[in-house]
Amino acid sequence: MNLVGLCLNLLYPPRCPFCGRVLEAWEEGMCSRCQESLPWLQGAGKTVEFCKVCVSPLWYQDGVRRGMHCYKFWGGQDHARVLGLLMAQCLSDRWGEPMDCITWVPLSAGKLRRRGYDQSRLLALRVGELTGLEVVPTLEKVRETHQQSRIVAHSARRANVAGAYALRESADVEGKRVVLVDDVVTSGSTLEECAACLRMGGAEEVIGLTLARAR
Numbered sequence: 001m002n003l004v005g006l007c008l009n010l011l012y013p014p015r016c017p018f019c020g021r022v023l024e025a026w027e028e029g030m031c032s033r034c035q036e037s038l039p040w041l042q043g044a045g046k047t048v049e050f051c052k053v054c055v056s057p058l059w060y061q062d063g064v065r066r067g068m069h070c071y072k073f074w075g076g077q078d079h080a081r082v083l084g085l086l087m088a089q090c091l092s093d094r095w096g097e098p099m100d101c102i103t104w105v106p107l108s109a110g111k112l113r114r115r116g117y118d119q120s121r122l123l124a125l126r127v128g129e130l131t132g133l134e135v136v137p138t139l140e141k142v143r144e145t146h147q148q149s150r151i152v153a154h155s156a157r158r159a160n161v162a163g164a165y166a167l168r169e170s171a172d173v174e175g176k177r178v179v180l181v182d183d184v185v186t187s188g189s190t191l192e193e194c195a196a197c198l199r200m201g202g203a204e205e206v207i208g209l210t211l212a213r214a215r
């Protein structure tokens with residue numbers, strides 16, 4: 001490690017993205033306690049309409065919920081390195097078939113301005129970096145929605161996001177196999193809506209990839 005790196009490390013020691021503990025020298029990305037205790041998701045992915053499947057490495061609970069909240073709202077952008085790595089590993093373990101490109105579920109322009117960064121885009125970029133797949137912006141959010149996590153009924157969630165996303169004019173997904181990235185999948189309504197836009201734009205196949213899945 002060079003001198004600048006060393007100083008940065010002393011000033012801002014790398015922390016576990018899930019529990020916030022400062023990492024020991026031998027720990028990489030996350031602490032060993034979280035590595036063992038996080039709710040890793042086993043088995044088949046979630047069924048989501050217009051997607052072949054939606055795969056996620058973790059359940060959305062406990063430390064994962066805390067970590068993601070921090071990542072989303074407190075500027076934990078650095079965490080995308082580790083979180084994106086978990087997603088890239090999950091994609092190759094659970095799906096493994098060749099894909100053409102990666103895209104993400106976008107924030108609305110207003111929300112992006114307020115938050116300063118789009119967490120799903122950062123995750124998509126990291127997954128792209130690790131898998132070598134091209135990361136392309138294909139979707140835009142054209143209508144504000146209520147927060148999905150506050151709505152219980154699946155039909156109400158569907159209605160909330162109906163028509164909220166559209167394919168960008170510049171998007172070219174014709175005949176492509178697309179990985180669609182988001183942070184959490186709950187009912188799957190948002191992914192369904194975005195995947196439908198991609199399929200209507202001619203995408204051959206869409207795979208959902210999220211960091212976590214809510215029960």
Ligand SMILES: [Zn+2]
Pocket residue numbers: 016017018019020021030031032033034035
């Ligand atoms: Zn930890």
